[in-house]
Amino acid sequence: MTSPTISQIGEISLIDDIRKQFSQKLRDVTVGIGDDAAVIKPREKYLLLTTDMMVEGVHFDLRFITAYQLGFKLISVNVSDIYAMGGIPRHVLLTIALHKNTPAEFVHMLMNGVKDAMTLYHAVLVGGDLSSTQDGISLSATLIGYAGKYILRSGAHVGDRIYVTGSLGDSACGLHVLKKMKRTVSLNKKNARGSMHSFCKKLGAMHGGPARSGLSWKIVEPLVRRHLMPEARNPQKFIRDATAMIDISDGLLIDLTRLCNEGSTGAKIYEEKIPVSIEMKKAAECLGIDPLTLALTGGEDYELLFTARQGKRVSATCIGEITESQRVIVNASGKERPLSVGGYRHFQ
Numbered sequence: 001m002t003s004p005t006i007s008q009i010g011e012i013s014l015i016d017d018i019r020k021q022f023s024q025k026l027r028d029v030t031v032g033i034g035d036d037a038a039v040i041k042p043r044e045k046y047l048l049l050t051t052d053m054m055v056e057g058v059h060f061d062l063r064f065i066t067a068y069q070l071g072f073k074l075i076s077v078n079v080s081d082i083y084a085m086g087g088i089p090r091h092v093l094l095t096i097a098l099h100k101n102t103p104a105e106f107v108h109m110l111m112n113g114v115k116d117a118m119t120l121y122h123a124v125l126v127g128g129d130l131s132s133t134q135d136g137i138s139l140s141a142t143l144i145g146y147a148g149k150y151i152l153r154s155g156a157h158v159g160d161r162i163y164v165t166g167s168l169g170d171s172a173c174g175l176h177v178l179k180k181m182k183r184t185v186s187l188n189k190k191n192a193r194g195s196m197h198s199f200c201k202k203l204g205a206m207h208g209g210p211a212r213s214g215l216s217w218k219i220v221e222p223l224v225r226r227h228l229m230p231e232a233r234n235p236q237k238f239i240r241d242a243t244a245m246i247d248i249s250d251g252l253l254i255d256l257t258r259l260c261n262e263g264s265t266g267a268k269i270y271e272e273k274i275p276v277s278i279e280m281k282k283a284a285e286c287l288g289i290d291p292l293t294l295a296l297t298g299g300e301d302y303e304l305l306f307t308a309r310q311g312k313r314v315s316a317t318c319i320g321e322i323t324e325s326q327r328v329i330v331n332a333s334g335k336e337r338p339l340s341v342g343g344y345r346h347f348q
């Protein structure tokens with residue numbers, strides 16, 4: 001049985017379904033979904049506001065990502081910006097434009113992804129808007145967060161250490177794998193393992209044989225997951241007093257340049273220190289891509305890049321330090337070259 005389309009269901013009943021799915025009584029939400037505007041009682045000194053839009057054909061491709069994963073990712077990318085300011089995500093407004101022939105099941109799965117991500121981050125839906133589009137779909141989330149104290153991109157001082165959380169390049173490598181696969185993949189472990197095993201074998205064989213590459217679903221899964229369902233990093237787990245912070249959405253080099261521009265500083269980072277996962281290294285090798293290039297320029301990892309005074313207790317990887325004005329990257333043999341984004345645009 002095929003799912004009815006949203007035009008068959010109608011806007012009112014669609015909104016009603018979403019309202020039921022997200023109805024919760026919360027202390028800081030005085031009025032939630034259903035009235036002309038939400039009413040919120042702020043709990044902290046500062047409100048942080050951010051919005052991020054995802055457009056079909058520009059930011060995502062429905063050949064590679066499921067509706068559920070898309071909903072999850074939409075929330076994560078917005079949460080990442082609130083975390084990058086040192087805030088706690090809280091209230092979400094959702095604006096969705098869909099084609100009238102979109103199956104209602106698609107909307108249902110999309111909202112399930114939104115809901116699971118919001119549960120993960122303890123955020124709540126307080127309103128939104130639904131519209132139709134002639135062409136590709138577009139999604140936008142506005143996120144309101146709280147902070148007692150916020151952290152800017154511009155606060156780094158000369159001598160501060162530069163840190164990144166997690167590992168870099170995983171998401172970009174995951175996207176390369178998805179482009180080879182040319183289909184969506186379930187990240188539900190039970191379903192995925194069997195069907196993915198044969199794909200990994202094929203991919204391994206294509207690029208030098210599975211024995212040589214050692215490529216398996218166990219290696220590919222975290223990369224693909226990082227791309228399809230990234231989890232935003234809460235800075236509280238890594239550092240107490242970051243001096244400057246940004247989330248890595250467009251790649252380490254671009255986002256470090258933004259941080260340096262805002263603070264009018266330089267930076268010196270070391271290639272050898274850039275954290276790269278074993279999985280990414282193996283998969284990149286198998287695909288014939290340089291892992292370092294992926295780590296330096298690959299976007300959408302949603303890891304945090306921050307600076308802290310020397311001697312601070314930090315549980316993240318130190319990749320270099322803030323300098324007065326020179327921006328350089330040092331290779332394994334100690335040779336410096338300018339830290340420029342231009343030289344690394346292969347994967348744009």
Ligand SMILES: [Mg+2]
Binds near residue numbers: 080081084246247249
């Ligand atoms: Mg950001």
